[in-house]
Amino acid sequence: xxxxxxxxxxxxxxxxxxxxxxxxxxxxxxxxxxxxxxxxxxxxxxxxxxxxxxxxxxxxxxxxxxxxxxxxxxxxxxxxxxxxxxxxxxxxxxxxxxxxxxxxxxxxxxxxxxxxxxxxxxxxxxxxxxxxxxxxxxxxxxxxxxxx
Amino acid sequence: xxxxxxxxxxxxxxxxxxxxxxxxxxxxxxxxxxxxxxxxxxxxxxxxxxxxxxxxxxxxxxxxxxxxxxxxxxxxxxxxxxxxxxxxxxxxxxxxxxxxxxxxxxxxxxxxxxxxxxxxxxxxxxxxxxxxxxxxxxxxxxxxxxxxxxxxxxxxxxxxxxxxxxxxxxxxxxxxxxxxxxxxxxxxxxxxxxxxxxxxxxxxxxxxxxxxxxxxxxxxxxxxxxxxxxxxxxxxxxxxxxxxxxxxxxxxxxxxxxxxxxxxxxxxxxxxxxxxxxxxxxxxxxxxxxxxxxxxxxxxxxxxxxxxxxxxxxxxxxxxxxxxxxxxxxxxxxxxxxxxxxxxxxxxxxxxxxxxxxxxxxxxxxxxxxxxxxxxxxxxxxxxxxxxxxxxxxxxxxxxxxxxxxxxxxxxxxxxxxxxxxxxxxxxxxxxxxxxxxxxxxxxxxxxxxxxxxxxxxxxxxxxxxxxxxxxxxxx
Numbered sequence: 001x002x003x004x005x006x007x008x009x010x011x012x013x014x015x016x017x018x019x020x021x022x023x024x025x026x027x028x029x030x031x032x033x034x035x036x037x038x039x040x041x042x043x044x045x046x047x048x049x050x051x052x053x054x055x056x057x058x059x060x061x062x063x064x065x066x067x068x069x070x071x072x073x074x075x076x077x078x079x080x081x082x083x084x085x086x087x088x089x090x091x092x093x094x095x096x097x098x099x100x101x102x103x104x105x106x107x108x109x110x111x112x113x114x115x116x117x118x119x120x121x122x123x124x125x126x127x128x129x130x131x132x133x134x135x136x137x138x139x140x141x142x143x144x145x146x147x148x
Numbered sequence: 149x150x151x152x153x154x155x156x157x158x159x160x161x162x163x164x165x166x167x168x169x170x171x172x173x174x175x176x177x178x179x180x181x182x183x184x185x186x187x188x189x190x191x192x193x194x195x196x197x198x199x200x201x202x203x204x205x206x207x208x209x210x211x212x213x214x215x216x217x218x219x220x221x222x223x224x225x226x227x228x229x230x231x232x233x234x235x236x237x238x239x240x241x242x243x244x245x246x247x248x249x250x251x252x253x254x255x256x257x258x259x260x261x262x263x264x265x266x267x268x269x270x271x272x273x274x275x276x277x278x279x280x281x282x283x284x285x286x287x288x289x290x291x292x293x294x295x296x297x298x299x300x301x302x303x304x305x306x307x308x309x310x311x312x313x314x315x316x317x318x319x320x321x322x323x324x325x326x327x328x329x330x331x332x333x334x335x336x337x338x339x340x341x342x343x344x345x346x347x348x349x350x351x352x353x354x355x356x357x358x359x360x361x362x363x364x365x366x367x368x369x370x371x372x373x374x375x376x377x378x379x380x381x382x383x384x385x386x387x388x389x390x391x392x393x394x395x396x397x398x399x400x401x402x403x404x405x406x407x408x409x410x411x412x413x414x415x416x417x418x419x420x421x422x423x424x425x426x427x428x429x430x431x432x433x434x435x436x437x438x439x440x441x442x443x444x445x446x447x448x449x450x451x452x453x454x455x456x457x458x459x460x461x462x463x464x465x466x467x468x469x470x471x472x473x474x475x476x477x478x479x480x481x482x483x484x485x486x487x488x489x490x491x492x493x494x495x496x497x498x499x500x501x502x503x504x505x506x507x508x509x510x511x512x513x514x515x516x517x518x519x520x521x522x523x524x525x526x527x528x529x530x531x532x533x534x535x536x537x538x539x540x541x542x543x544x545x546x547x548x549x550x551x552x553x554x555x556x557x558x559x560x561x562x563x564x565x566x567x568x569x570x571x572x573x574x575x576x577x578x579x580x581x582x583x584x585x586x587x588x589x590x591x592x593x594x595x596x597x598x599x600x601x602x603x604x605x606x607x608x609x610x611x612x613x614x615x616x617x618x619x620x621x622x623x624x
Contacts, residue, residue, distance in 0.1 A: 019554035021187060021215040022350075048279060070414075071398065078394050085338050085387050088280045112280030119279035120584040121349045121555075122624075124242040124390035127217045128397065128414040147217070147242045147390075148349050148555070 012139070015043035018130075020145040025130055026077070027143035033069070033133065034096040036142040037076055041094040041107070044077055044126075047146060048084075049117040054092030056108035065102045069133040073142050076103055077126035081146075088112050090119070121148045149186040160211075160607035164191070169199035169412070177541065177607040178211040182599060185552075189215035190222075196412040197225050201420070202233025204482060204489055208541040210496050211603035212550035212595065217241070218415030221495035224544040226480065228489055229421040234409065235429055236418035237400050239492035240475050242393035244433055245440030246351075246384030247471035248519040248547075249317075250530065251448065253455065254463045255377040257357050260619055263458055264577060267355065268620045270454045272579035275353055275447065276345040277624035279582075283344035285446065292336050295343070296328035296388075299438030300469075303445035308344075313445065315508040316466040318498065321445070323438050325477075327431025331388070332395055335432075338387030339439060344446035348585060348624030350548075351383040352521075353451070355620035356528060362612045366532045369514040370467060372614050379464065380528055380616065381447050382521045384473065385440035392436050396429045421490055430475070437474060444469060467530075468517035472497045472547035480542050491542050499533035499545040499610045518610045520601055521548045524578060524621040525571050525591030529601045531610035545610035549597035558593040559584065567591075571621075580623035589623060 013035050018025035024047055028039025045051045062079045066072040091109035112119060129145040154162040162183055164174040174194035176183060190213045197219055198207035204226045213222030218238030227233030276283050295302045300321030303309055314321035346353060358376040361367045400417035403425040419425040455462040475492045500507055500516040507516055518531035537543045564583025567590050571578055580586050605612040
């Protein structure tokens with residue numbers, strides 16, 4: 001599956017997109033599961049705009065839970081999609097804390113500015129297609145396809 | 149797709165014989181080149197759908213089928229509640245009742261060319277489109293529920309359209325069985341400011357010219373002639389449908405296990421039709437269908453107002469409105485008998501043949517208009533349902549071109565500005581808030597829509613009537 005060049009951040013954490021017919025896959029890598037969720041959230045924003053162009057003006061708290069890691073990851077992305085849609089915001093910075101099957105997170109961002117963000121497409125939701133949260137050697141990967 | 153996995157039954161019908169957990173065959177309708185180009189995932193997904201409880205006759209893939217979520221996009225499957233049949237959120241999709249609406253204008257090419265730039269700018273300015281856009285209609289709780297119950301009938305009653313529009317919309321503009329109380333507060337909140345918005349991605353509004361007529365008799369009954377100008381609107385149930393899809397995907401993934409349904413893929417999440425989750429989904433999904441019908445009706449009203457200001461001589465009656473992401477209860481002839489089935493069409497268009505009682509009288513002899521959207525630089529088509537389509541795939545046909553290239557690859561291949569300039573050189577004006585979005589939607593990123601509709605015609609799914617080519621395109 002073709003992938004975009006990984007976007008590497010501190011601590012060897014990174015994110016990338018991967019191809020899915022009509023839509024797009026988001027994937028985060030990090031040394032811990034929670035940070036892999038953070039990286040995948042950056043990939044989610046990058047489907048819409050360049051995360052670096054989003055100014056962290058205000059924060060939104062996010063809480064979710066699910067029966068397993070993979071459904072929890074999808075819940076996290078879907079919570080972000082919901083907050084983006086209802087607040088008309090984009091997020092460029094994230095924090096995640098995992099406690100068993102519960103997630104407490106925070107997203108920082110600003111209202112959509114079409115002239116500055118040039119948003120390409122809105123994300124309808126995170127699917128379960130290629131949904132995977134797993135440890136690969138020394139790092140964690142969290143991925144799924146989002147419907148646009 | 150590897151042709152060796154299939155048994156060719158005709159030039160456009162390919163069968164996967166039941167094996168393993170499959171309860172019925174899987175049938176793909178497409179020409180050999182289209183089948184060869186299909187992703188192997190279409191094969192896997194058609195096979196997986198064929199294993200779901202209560203499926204009737206076959207799992208079908210249309211000529212534009214591509215890798216979807218659980219079901220292929222371009223997938224059709226019917227389920228019988230008396231045989232333990234299921235309803236699947238993945239079998240409908242996130243954008244519930246996404247569809248296409250086509251309006252006449254009474255104009256000819258020269259009328260539009262005289263005002264093309266002004267018209268494009270007015271449509272772009274007054275039709276809310278793109279990420280973060282909001283409509284001018286803001287619904288309170290009471291009006292939200294009225295809209296979810298009433299669909300396009302609600303919109304017309306509030307002044308956004310004409311009573312005669314309604315007979316030209318599937319379900320006469322109102323999906324029965326909608327239960328607004330099954331729609332979550334979150335879904336309603338997501339929709340509160342999105343009525344009358346186009347959305348983004350592959351959604352669009354186009355001013356098109358009829359550039360070819362293939363069946364003059366049916367075209368005449370549809371009111372189409374070469375050189376006519378029409379409007380095509382492609383969008384769906386906006387945030388409300390997306391949220392319902394998201395929520396029920398999770399509920400059904402959990403419910404399937406509780407009901408002992410083994411899923412080959414979590415995205416096949418489903419629940420028995422006769423279960424609490426199944427009934428909740430049907431009530432909410434039907435409300436989302438009404439949301440989509442109301443949304444396209446409001447957009448129609450906005451378009452009519454723009455034309456009234458820019459081209460006052462235009463008249464914009466509705467040709468037809470189809471939805472291509474739905475699950476509907478329909479009566480079909482199966483094995484010599486008549487059965488009431490829950491027909492899932494995921495990226496597939498209903499295509500009732502001539503004489504069907506649900507068609508408006510003026511169109512009944514011709515068959516249902518089947519509206520096929522292409523890409524912004526190529527073309528779209530109007531087809532008509534056929535009598536034999538019921539036996540082929542429960543009266544279903546394709547829905548569009550289908551992507552040939554991922555968004556990511558398209559973005560690396562084209563620049564939005566150049567796509568706009570190239571299309572302008574061909575006389576097609578594109579308006580969009582996002583150059584990146586245009587690059588992702590470049591015409592060459594889609595399959596050849598002509599090959600898709602030719603295959604649908606050859607397979608007897610629907611009959612080719614007219615080809616449409618864009619002059620103005622508004623993209624979200």
